[in-house]
Amino acid sequence: MAAWILNGLVWNEATGETETKHIRIADGVIAEIADASAGLPDTQGHDTIDAQGKLVSAGFIDMHVHLREPGFEYKEDIASGARSAAAGGFTTIACMPNTRPVTDTPDTVRFILDKAATAGIVNVLPYAAITKNELGRELTDFAALKEAGAIGFTDDGVGVQNAQMMKDAMKLAASMGMPVIAHCEDDSLVVGAAVTEGKFAAANGLKGIPNESEAIHVGRDILLAEATGVHYHVCHVSTEQSVRLIRHAKQFGINVTAEVCPHHLVLSDEDIPGMDANWKMNPPLRSPRDVQAVIEGLEDGTIDIVVTDHAPHSAEEKARGMQLAPFGIVGFETAFPLLYTEFVRTGKWTLGFLLRRMTSDPARVFGLASGVLKAGAPADITIVDLEREREVDPETFASKGKNTPFGGWKLYGWPETTLVGGKIVWTAR
Numbered sequence: 001m002a003a004w005i006l007n008g009l010v011w012n013e014a015t016g017e018t019e020t021k022h023i024r025i026a027d028g029v030i031a032e033i034a035d036a037s038a039g040l041p042d043t044q045g046h047d048t049i050d051a052q053g054k055l056v057s058a059g060f061i062d063m064h065v066h067l068r069e070p071g072f073e074y075k076e077d078i079a080s081g082a083r084s085a086a087a088g089g090f091t092t093i094a095c096m097p098n099t100r101p102v103t104d105t106p107d108t109v110r111f112i113l114d115k116a117a118t119a120g121i122v123n124v125l126p127y128a129a130i131t132k133n134e135l136g137r138e139l140t141d142f143a144a145l146k147e148a149g150a151i152g153f154t155d156d157g158v159g160v161q162n163a164q165m166m167k168d169a170m171k172l173a174a175s176m177g178m179p180v181i182a183h184c185e186d187d188s189l190v191v192g193a194a195v196t197e198g199k200f201a202a203a204n205g206l207k208g209i210p211n212e213s214e215a216i217h218v219g220r221d222i223l224l225a226e227a228t229g230v231h232y233h234v235c236h237v238s239t240e241q242s243v244r245l246i247r248h249a250k251q252f253g254i255n256v257t258a259e260v261c262p263h264h265l266v267l268s269d270e271d272i273p274g275m276d277a278n279w280k281m282n283p284p285l286r287s288p289r290d291v292q293a294v295i296e297g298l299e300d301g302t303i304d305i306v307v308t309d310h311a312p313h314s315a316e317e318k319a320r321g322m323q324l325a326p327f328g329i330v331g332f333e334t335a336f337p338l339l340y341t342e343f344v345r346t347g348k349w350t351l352g353f354l355l356r357r358m359t360s361d362p363a364r365v366f367g368l369a370s371g372v373l374k375a376g377a378p379a380d381i382t383i384v385d386l387e388r389e390r391e392v393d394p395e396t397f398a399s400k401g402k403n404t405p406f407g408g409w410k411l412y413g414w415p416e417t418t419l420v421g422g423k424i425v426w427t428a429r
């Protein structure tokens with residue numbers, strides 16, 4: 001469709017303010033961005049979208065999500081996950097391979113791409129597993145998986161326990177120009193705990209997950225990345241120690257990048273209200289000191305991007321209680337409002353900083369053409385109402401998963417309309 005988005009507020013990095021612009025879309029790309037001071041354009045023959053007073057941004061990019069299909073469609077499927085992403089203003093998402101079967105064959109990669117294309121909602125980029133069935137024993141066929149469309153290799157959900165296996169994976173990925181994305185967790189240090197080691201665990205007589213179970217893999221993998229030259233990307237950084245190691249590695253020019261989730265920026269273990277599994281995720285909510293460290297890591301560029309780690313589970317599964325319920329919370333439909341409300345409205349971050357970490361930075365890290373609002377870029381666009389306050393109601397989520405700790409939170413910054421390739425794929429009722 002040929003369309004004009006009229007009178008939207010577009011962030012200008014040079015001035016550090018928003019400016020009113022008209023954006024013309026043609027053939028799925030941004031054809032023109034016009035200054036509104038020159039008056040309304042001739043919109044004849046075009047659809048028009050009134051964005052008066054609304055933020056118009058490049059669509060958000062989420063490089064760490066779980067869509068659960070194939071195999072766990074009762075939690076989420078590719079279409080429902082994509083709809084949830086669009087409702088959260090995301091236009092490109094990268095899905096993790098801990099499906100059933102695990103995404104460890106070209107057939108499964110193609111299955112995901114086909115399903116995503118049929119759904120036709122957002123761009124879905126599949127990761128493939130590092131090891132067969134994510135068991136850590138045998139590498140998958142990297143070349144065939146890349147050929148089928150996988151954009152990187154990861155065993156997310158579990159850490160690769162064997163250092164030689166990880167080194168072999170990195171060497172192979174490096175030779176193909178592909179990134180290795182790591183869920184950092186040393187099994188020998190994790191003692192079947194549901195929450196972090198710290199105040200909440202102690203107060204409730206629970207075992208805790210220690211910080212070093214994450215950071216020890218980060219440190220190991222940084223050394224392996226240095227040795228192999230691979231692009232190494234650290235998943236869901238949650239500890240002060242991991243931030244420190246990544247900062248140090250970057251100072252040495254090692255090709256490492258990292259991500260952090262909204263919940264690790266906003267919540268600590270001291271916020272957990274009780275034995276409610278909607279507060280259970282991996283890595284767990286850490287101490288306030290860790291929260292401060294990941295915030296500073298994101299602010300100084302040690303951590304490159306924000307991801308949701310959208311991890312839907314059924315209500316029945318989450319009702320099993322803190323100890324038995326699976327790890328994970330949904331994230332698409334609260335991510336931007338949460339960070340906008342907590343960090344931008346409070347004056348801690350500029351709007352531009354948050355937008356960069358959710359658009360152009362993930363595009364830079366993973367070499368995507370999207371993530372920028374400029375002529376010639378894909379017309380993947382998010383229109384956001386920054387001014388209306390609304391309460392988070394999980395029952396209204398497009399996701400099948402309602403498992404969030406943010407139910408009832410009053411937030412600003414709700415996405416209103418999401419366009420992918422110039423087509424409206426979601427609009428708020």
Ligand SMILES: NC(=O)N[C@@H](CC(=O)O)C(=O)O
Nearest residue numbers: 066156157281282311327328
């Ligand atoms: N983050 C989580 O708590 N859970 C993820 C797995 C993962 O991201 O490691 C899941 O698949 O449910």
Ligand SMILES: [Zn+2]
Nearest residue numbers: 156157183235
């Ligand atoms: Zn993980």
Ligand SMILES: [Zn+2]
Nearest residue numbers: 096156157309
């Ligand atoms: Zn994950």
